Amino acid sequence: MENGILTEAQQKDAELIQLLLDKIVKKKGFENICANAEGYETPAKIRRGKDSEEYFIPDCTGEVNGRKSYFELGMKTDDERQLVTKWRLLSSLANYKHGKLYLAVPRGHMAFTNRILNDYPIQAEVVKL
Template sequence: MENGILTEAQQKDAELITLLLDKIVKKKGFENIYANAEGYETPAKIRRSKDSEEYFIPDCTGEVNGRKSYFELGMKSDNERELVTKWRLLASLANYKHGKLYLAVPRGHMAFTNRILADYPIQAEVVKL
């Protein structure tokens, strides 16, 4: 698993990403799957800005009917500002590529995820893990 902004801070569990892949990504028929997990190619790094060396790495990406979608684990984070920045960026990219941003939320993180989505203009489909 590669570390970008937030990847290390959130302590994303490889088992949760595998669960995300099995329960959502593969079930919905996505192809060309890239995931930040063992056994998969890592998704493309998304630079924070032109001048920045910092980058975000989506948890997973996939395509269906030529539409690229992004998948993220919706988990609590102390660094809320960075999380909002990442989700807004991924939602914008997904919209640009006629796809969606899916937030897969493990047990215990739903209230946090819903609060972020209510407070900020982020277009995302929330899916329980």
């Protein structure tokens, strides 16, 4: 697993990413799957800004009918501002590529995820893990 902004801070579990891949990405028929997990090609790094050396790495990406979608684990974090920045960026990229941002939410993180989506203009489809 490669570390970008938030990847290390949230301690994303490889098992959760695998569950995301099995329960959502593969079931929905996505192809060209890239995931920040062992056995998969790492998704493209997305720079935070033009002159920034910092970058975000999506948990997973996939394509269906030429439309690229992004998949993220919706988990609580102390660095809410960075999380909002990442989700807004991924949501914008997904819209640009005619896809969607999917937030896969493990048990115990739904209220946090819904609060973020209510407080900020982020277009995402929430899926329970």
